[in-house]
Amino acid sequence: MPNRLARVRQEEQWTKARLVHELRRAAGSMALPGDESMKRRIAVWENQDGAVSDFYRELLCAAYGRSAPELGIAGEPEMPSAPATVDDALPIAFTRLDLGVVALLRDHTQSIRMLDRRLGGALTFKQAVAHVEQIEGLLRHALPGAHREAAADELGQAAALAGWQALDMGDVREAWRLHEIATAAAREGGQIAGLAYASAQQGYVLLDAGHAVDAQSVMEFARTLAGSGVPAVLQAWLHAAEAEALAALGQRDGVLRALDAAADALPGDTGDDSLPFVMLDAGHLARWRGHCLARLGDGKAIEDLTDALSVMGEGQYGRAEVGLRVDLALAFAARGDVSESRAHALRGAELAGRTGSERQRRRISQLLAA
Structure with a gap:
């Protein structure tokens, strides 16, 4: 059964900020996550019907002055069991x-x-x-x-x-x-942000396994799950990830729309301490755009990829540079420039050997064999 948390907050005429304040007051000396993290947690409870842990169930009841059944977050009733004896006790050291x-x-x-x-x-x-x-x-x-x-x-x-x-x-x-x-x-x-990010990355596993349709579906789900409840830089990242899946399917129009959405969502200041796992700025997005165009066989990818390489700097990001070199090799091959294509493929192969990137080595082997 869906909980009633969204309806109760509306009845109280509380903003999410007010609810966070009341939860902190109910928690007393117990430290809670930051305000933005708490607001995302509330969104999961209210919009995604996310499970409410015992700890937060007690805080919500105290904040609203209502019982768990009234809020629709009562735990499942436990089956009665025989009292445990000393011999039955598990030797668990709780953390x-x-x-x-x-x-x-x-x-x-x-x-x-x-x-x-x-x-x-x-x-x-x-x-x-x-x-x-x-x-x-x-x-x-x-x-x-x-x-x-x-x-x-x-x-x-x-x-x-x-x-x-x-x-x-x-x-x-x-x-x-x-x-x-x-x-x-x-x-x-x-954490909606962490779940959306991990789900989208799981789409890449499907891509490498040859299930591009499923990959695109998973990435679309991750983007929809995140909605506007995550920082803008992650919204941009999710749009770009979906563009890559669409590129694998050869859907050029969808790719361009997703990349434009990523560019529109990308904030001027991409630094966000709450998202250490997201590394995305205008330079990285240009690399992503070039990668998608290269997968589509579009020679126009060269300009984006060359700009991204100059911004990145050689040797700064080993695995990212390998992928960028392979994309450049693909783009030059699409333009018919075999010499430049081979040069980037060989440089990519050298870097792939250092970083242990088997997935990029496979792409390079296919290029050099062509």
């Missing part, structure tokens, strides 16, 4: 998470992310997977509350990163497994 632990997990994820951007996944993948397993272990016995949900959000980000590395290394099965962890963790954390 008490706090802001310090969550900050350490976040810093470690960011460290792996930055190394990955420079060096590729081959050198950091095992570390990324170990990090995912570590957070999973902490969450398995963590007590409910805001800190657990914040740790779940970190698990989602770490798993999405490791899943992307697995995909880049050519392991589609492992990439899918890790993205399933990422989407489940994002749901527990109540």
